[in-house]
Amino acid sequence: MRVWIVFLLCLAGHAMAAPAEEEPALEELVTEEPAEEVEVGANPVQVEVGEFDEAIEVVEDAAENPCLNHRCKKGKVCEVDDTNTPMCVCQDPSSCPAAEGEFEHICGNDNKTYDSSCHFFATKCALEGTKKGHKLHLDYIGSCKLIEPCLDNELTEFPLRMRDWLKNVLVTLYARDEDNNLLTEKQKLRVKKIYENEKRLEAGDHSLDLLARDFQKNYNMYIFPVHWQFGQLDQHPADGYLTHSELAPLRAPLIPMEHCTTRFFEECDADKDKYIALEEWAACFGIKEQDVDKDLVI
Template identity: 50%
Template sequence: MKAWIFFLLCLAGRALAAPQQEALPDETEVVEETVAEVSEVPVGANPVQVEVGEFEEGAEEAEEEVVAENPCQNHHCKHGKVCELDESNTPMCVCQDPTSCPAPIGEFEKVCSNDNKTFDSSCHFFATKCTLEGTKKGHKLHLDYIGPCKFIPMEHCTTRFFETCDLDNDKYIALDEWAGCFGIKEQDIDKDLVI
């Protein structure tokens, strides 16, 4: 219903805003006036300038420069990579150096990765991810959200605690490692209760 009312108001406003022609009475005589012919000035000519070329004495003709087309101009690379030319002048994508990223303007440019590390900008994040490409850490690294990472209270304590519990450094804490961290004796562990 609201849409129809809005539509009708728009139509009425358009009709009122349209220029209206007044009907000419039948008795009105149309008189055409003749205009004296004016010498035509070429399009783009300055009517103040008396002679063509009067102000051209100081102008120099620009020499045409032959500019070689950059092969990287139409070669697009994914985030974190930039185009560079190899020895045969063929464009290829290489990882961007994070230091070549533009400096961030404000806090709103910062991004947080899934490992809770704040990067100055998405450029810095993707450049770092590219340099880690092919590694386990690079494969797991993802952009979590835009903005600086939230402070996780007590993370500095828990991280160190869990690292000391992981005796074989496999990033997983087995039941016997977990029990050892809390001082539970091996005979008190019932492995049948673990799912």
């Protein structure tokens, strides 16, 4: 997912204020280049290697292997039936590649650690149609551990750091984007105003008081970053609402670092309908109702 790549690219370039209980800061989320994600259920062209100096690539015809052009969602793989028709079936977790290290571990909301995302989604697929399978979601990246409860005063601090982080993620993207692969031209025009503003608070380890004062003084700088992040997450489908799965690329890596993440997003869903609308999202970050603009999401 593009948003996932974008966030991993930028996290190392922005320093955040340390949380109250000495939690790791948001920018510590990634300290090395992430491994390229291999889509679960992919059916790559095989390469046969004989007693030759070079491998011989075997190019398969889609007519011979209909699965070549048949995509399956995570947790499923393509197989053909008796009529050579491709279909998606649940992947056997035992067929998943062995995890290369603990960094591939996934914690489910069942408080169980899965070796990798492949193992998790294959397990979830096997439970399709059951109450347990419906409730099972990816909770966060990493092995399951004790997540301290988020206190009320800590909950009010979380959006201060998050807003500042989003603003500086965009500034970092703007500074690195030479080929418009990270931001569109319209987005770059909006971020340029933030980037060139002399009043912009530079990325760094700032106190919560300073972050709060900056939000009041330079409120307009935060409006677009909040809308931009909503648009990056609202992809499947792009309907103006964020589901639990759409939030996953943002919340899953944050939870081990910021223990208020889960409670924050739960309370963003003000009407408790399991969807976060743009208006609810903006309100969570302190954006005034009159400044909510769906055109900024695109």
